[in-house]
Amino acid sequence: MTTIAQLSAYVGRPVALRGWLYGKRSGGKVVFLLVRDGTGGCQCVVSADAGAAFTAAQALTQESSLHIHGMVRADERAPGGYELEVAGVTPVGDAVDYPITRKPHGVDFLMNHRHLWLRTPRQAAILRVRHVLIQAMRRFFDERGFTLVDTPILTPGAAEGAGTLFSVDYFEDEVYLAQTGQLYLESAAMALGRVYCFGPTFRAEKSKTRRHLAEFWMVEPEIAYAELPDLVQWAEAFIVYLVEAALTHCRPELALLERDCTRLEAVKAPFPRVTYSEAVDLLHSDVIHEELQQAWAADRRQFEAWRARLETLEAERATARKSWQQEKLDRAIHALREDIRTLEESLRARPHYIEAARNFTWGTDLGGDEETILSRHFERPLVITEYPRAVKAFYMKPHPDDPRLVLNCDVLAPEGYGEIIGGSQREEDLDALVSRMQQEGMDLAPYEWYLDLRRYGTVPHGGFGLGVERTVAWICGLRHIRETIPFPRMMGRMTP
RNA sequence: UCCGGCGUAGCUCAAUGGUAGAGCGGGUGACUGUUAAUCACUAGGUUGUAGGUUCGAGCCCUACCGCCGGAGCCA
Known part of the structure; x- marks a missing residue:
């Protein structure tokens, strides 16, 4: 039994793998099985002339477990550079309606399926x-x-x-x-x-x-x-x-x-290294104040840039013909909206954030904001x-x-x-x-x-x-x- | 505990107060090298819950529930 991590040492030789199917793509006379085994992932190619293996490969579903064997070869088109030319595949455990797809999911859903x-x-x-x-x-x-x-x-x-x-x-x-x-x-x-x-x-x-x-x-x-x-x-x-x-x-x-x-x-x-008292002086200092103002200005520019980008994307979305283009744009728009919302909230709190640093009083504990300011200063x-x-x-x-x-x-x-x-x-x-x-x-x-x-x-x-x-x-x-x-x-x- | 945001199909999200939609996933079919494949067809809904406003509510108002992450506190 070989592992996927070892495949590069087996080019031109037959190997057997045990793992799970994490993805599948197919052309008319060829099926690509994406197999993982805990050490890595490997694209396994099943062509129509593989007979029973081809039929078996077509029937496999995402996250079903399997034994698979065939010849290792190097191929530029394979993710990772190596692939398996499949001679035989044997299902081990089937998987019906696996809930996690290869598309994005929300946090709550993923946590419930941890x-x-x-x-x-x-x-x-x-x-x-x-x-x-x-x-x-x-x-x-x-x-x-x-x-x-x-x-x-x-x-x-x-x-x-x-x-x-x-x-x-x-x-x-x-x-x-x-x-x-x-x-x-x-x-x-x-x-x-x-x-x-x-x-x-x-x-x-x-x-x-x-x-x-x-x-x-x-x-x-x-x-x-x-x-x-x-x-x-x-x-x-x-x-x-x-x-x-x-x-x-x-x-x-x-x-x-x-x-x-x-x-x-x-x-x-x-x-x-700084002492607490030096850290407090730093928070009060013009150097830090200037840094915060510059960061604020930079973030405001970022905000405007993102807003402009969002408008461009939305315009593109409105005229996009192909559904895959629309989908791609939708993803980009969604991600950008989230970034914008986060930044907007951060910008809203910024004046208070900057003032809090300036007015920090010796004797109280450093809060999360102060820690962030100090650690950003030193990088x-x-x-x-x-x-x-x-x-x-x-x-x-x-x-x-x-x-x-x-x-x-x-x-x-x-x-x-x-x-x-x-x-x-x-x-x-x-x-x-x-x-x-x-x-x-x-x-x-x-x-x-x-x-x-x-x-x-x-x-x-x-x-x-x-x-x-x-x-x-x-x-x-x-x-x-x-x-x-x-x-x-x-x-x-x-x-x- | 406080503040803010969100809740629409299995999943990710759209939808000026005016007939609930798309993509993915599922199913059927096509395609000889795909890269989160693509294309065609198809099934899938009590819009978180309960009230209210309105001729009409996914959208507005109130309460509750759930989730998210920020404050406080901490690693």
């Missing part, structure tokens, strides 16, 4: 990139002396902020699905030095945006004897490693996804450190020179993909940690075990978490995070 949508080349490519990236994440830590430590999914309480957790009935007690493994990892780091966890995490936030999932995967390293500058270096090296892995192993997939790889090739250490992954203590979690270590700040670091992906890493140096001093928790009104009892880490041989340490799906979305250049995970769990969607 179990079948995965079969399309684009979705399969994304899953392969996800696999390669997850492999790279594990290898990065494995090769650097980290030990994988699995942290519990059922946990008694919130690590940072309540109200965003899913509750579960646990033998008549209320417990929660974990939103981080961090506190447990800190324990493990005191045992093993360098550790990481990799697993699903759950957030009950009522967010319906292209960046949010209710269930997503996170990889979290935790490192003993590490301080903030060490963490930033680790985060930087990690991201560079992931991008390299994608560029090395996923070129065909990225090409299929039409990803602009030059943007990824520019991802090299060191990343631009590479951006490290922002030392946020106000008030907007961050209790376990973060305050800045030794300015107690209003904490020693944390976030990494923003470029191109508007948002925060992909959040991390910090942890408070390792028992008294400081206890008083901070008391200030926050926290009940210490459930955290006694966590405080023990500070009672017995405490050391400076820290770590961070990287969101797998946001990283996949960024590296693949996807518009929406829902395509980065096989079966997304989002607000209001549970099936399939």
